[in-house]
Amino acid sequence: MSAACVSGCRLAAAWRVVAIVSLLLAPGTARPETDMAVWRLSGASGAMALDPMRSYAVLASEATVARPEWRRVVEILRAKYEADVVLYPAGHPEQALPGLRRLFPNYACFVEPPETCGRGFVLTLHRLTRRLDDDPYGDLLWGILTGYAADDAARIAALREPLIIRRGATSMGPDLLQRLDVGFATNENAPSDFWQKPAGTAGVAHRAVAPDAARALAQAFREIPVDVFYTSGHATERDWQIAYNLPGGAVTHERGALCAVSADKTRYPFESPNPKVYLPVGNCLIGHIDTHDCMATAWLHSGGVVQMIGYTAVTFYGYMGWGTGLLFEDGRLTLSEAFFLNNQSLLHQLARRFPHALQAQPGTEDYRSVDAFRQRHAVRARDELGLLWDRDAVAFYGDPAWAARYPVEDSAADVVLTRQGERWTLTATVRRDGVWEDPKWGGRPLAVLLPFRLRDIANVTCVPAGEALVTDRFALLPVAGRRKAGDHYTLTFTAW
Template sequence: MKKPPFGALKANNILGFLCVILGVSDFAHSMHYNYAVAISSEAYSQADWKNVADSLVRKHEKNGTAKLFTWSSSVNDIKEELSGFKPDYIGYIARPAIECNAAFIVSVSRLSRQLDSDPYGDAVWGIITGYEASDALRAISESLTVKTVLAASANLSYEPPIRRFYQALGMTCDSYTKTDYLFPESEGKVYSEEKRPENEQDRIILVSKWLNAESMSLAISGKGSITGPVDCIITGGHGNVNLWQCHYPEAGTEGYMRSSGGKLFGSPYSGGSIAIAAPTPKIYWCASNCLMGNPNNKDNVVYAAFGSGHAVQMFGFVNNASAGDEFMAWGVYDRVTKSAGTYTLPQGFFLSNNNALFEINNPSGQMNTRLVEQFMDSTVFYGDPAGDVKFYDPGDSAKAFKSDITFEQDNSGNASFTYTFTMVAHDLEFGTGYCYQFRPASLLPVRIDPSSVEITKNEGHKALITDNLLIWEVLSQGQKLAKGNTKTLQWTAKITDDKTGKRIKTYSPLPPKKLPKLVASVKKSELLIKIKDIPKGSFDLQITDLNGKLCFQKKLNSAGVHEQSFSIGRLDTGSGIRLILLVQGGLRLNVTSVQ
């Protein structure tokens, strides 16, 4: 038999077929993002820091488009280039103290909001640094799923059904004995007792031991056990640039954690210094401590955390924490942990920072916006902002709230968006906590033209929609969103960039449509036609040769079910290539066959 032409497949030496699906395609969700790597030309001229930058580019080229940007006199030199690139993430590489300092943090924080015409954030950003370049290289190379949390100077709250962590241990800052346990099997319930592990009343001895351990191993008979390395330490107590006081408000008879020369040391109230050499990656989350994020001196905590402390990420305050820090302290903390697994720490930092700006620009009357403003550029996230570092996800039923975005695009690039916000754990009332913890804020799954936005449904109040960000004032004074209830916001806009990827974990693409399909086969010399997902109603079936000569025609009926088969019987039309055509209104499907 003559070899069939391209597109015709031979099957059982009798009939070959190729399915061709015609119809409107769904919007393709691209798993890519733009990542900018920014570094000074002087640092890039040094082999070790150049290796950090090149490694970061190679890492993110695997998931999107990564590009290197070098600056000479100021990081603001690259503003125009960054603006044209439209990054979703920016990793600012900075050498310790000489580049990475308080002034640099202010510059990059503001630069990251100045890449387009609106005043809000344009990219999730982080500063990548270390006492040595090798510390920075290690930090960007490691991944982590946070399961074990040590709240070293704080209690654990029992907020059923909310589960902030997989497992955790908390030691209240003003007590020598009170200890809280969140066991993996406890479904979020917290067990407390007036007894520290090992009856140790100087927690710095315990903290030093656990940071140095490959795994904690704690068990309370009849209650549960905690096993695994410390993945995240939340500090609390009182902080300084090179010192952490665990007991609060006074140090009492407990020790300190100190930093020097890129190393952490436990300094107990009595006894010798304990060198920290953490064997596993960790997040150092200085949620509300003064000064622990300050990078102005190489002996500061920042460089020790990324040195012997084995940090992959860190959050902290550059200046003193005080009134007005709610958005950047507890706003970040609650947004990340009360909906655990939804946002990464850098995403929570980004959203809370922009929520603070929304509060400043649209005062709720609940906050002193002058005090809020001072912390927008004096808090900092260190680490790769798109790194594979995330918190354990306990599922939607264990979260305070759930939000979701879906969108559907037409052929012209216009899209219809739907955003929903649901309270899962409790009622939500308008007030101070609502403003900094729960006001809906979300990265968009695609970039849009904000001038094209038309809101078609708004069950709340003011909705800010930029090219990459949504912040929605869903409640106002005296209003409440009851547990289990949902508010919906819908709008249309022109999509300008469909690169998405890690920009938003909660993005849920619409389920793919079932597209009609036509298949032809031969069984015992009879032609069988199989149709899938053809709408209910009549359709015409035609069979022609390659010259267009009609060999067969019949009107058949579709029942509208997923799959149907029709036997055409034997066709006495001789050998050759046939074109089988199905026509139903505007639907046309065809398949070639060879007999």
């Protein structure tokens, strides 16, 4: 087979490598040919809103593709999505920007071994993926594909079947189990609590465990193939404490293997190999891959995790963690869509309330201390501090185009996009009575991912009136307060 050469690394000529050749512009813009069209954006198919085929970039350093086991991961994704490959010098993913601008893909997956995936890498990717055009918002859905071993990343890359969330586990009590078919739960505030919901039952059974839930948790993970796991409370790169500020056991790791450890030091190793997503929404540092062997890589290796969000720093404000979980649980969005849109909602908050903060570029060392961060960036208001801290500090691990979602019948609103000529209308219809608000931050806009990129957006109006936003990738509707089933929100605009 003929080959191309990049910095001494031989690559199959079938790869379209942006670092070597100029490519046909493939910006993901798919304006319909007809003058009238309708898109229902809350369908139950489990498909992504954006088509990844031929609008997917696989990015890796030249050093990474020089290693055969990691080059294999790149090749799996390339073949899966008919993707383009963008290479950059080791340690400098920002140099992929020209290639990304030429492609403007719907998705970008950064394939790297764990030793290169630290906090600085995550900060850089957030900022890189906002620079494809001149607005301050994200331009594509992205993820980091890594693992304790390259085989972990290859396994994740090969997945095709979407995941519908029906079985789950949480550290925050039994409420989540009410909406699931099967699951189990611990209680951060009471180490002896353990709940389980068996298949075919409507109720949740509680039992007391001693000295804490470590053994029960490990056994449940071995026996019950859950689709989602939520945690909060104290965590580091080395462990997650099952109870919050109480002696209640922990989950730790060693050489890529997970182990629950009770307060009396008894160890309960476990594996949970079925595909699942992990949302440590309230945990500090568990998303920080500071070494090859850490909590994140252990979950990817022996915990069956194929997508995961996680803070690479401490968390005190929580917009990116809890907010991503909130959007995901609605059912309209996949996990990667929820992560992307929650970050855009955060950026919109900064743009409206603290526009000067959009230009701040905190470095990895700034995240070692909240007080130092505040002083270095002259932050005064708590919301400004929290939003800026969270903006770039949360990682998304996994293939961003692989779909994991809750059953869509749980969605709070039906969303329809229509087009007539250059006039577009986005309508959201509330499905049930209730209060539309974030329990921690009050009102939060309804975030909608558009099924293709738009251009030349203008003449935006919203009924009822509010601070709406339309970009080439997404729209935010100002839904807040008490709403009734059948209430409508309508956003109109012109675009090409």
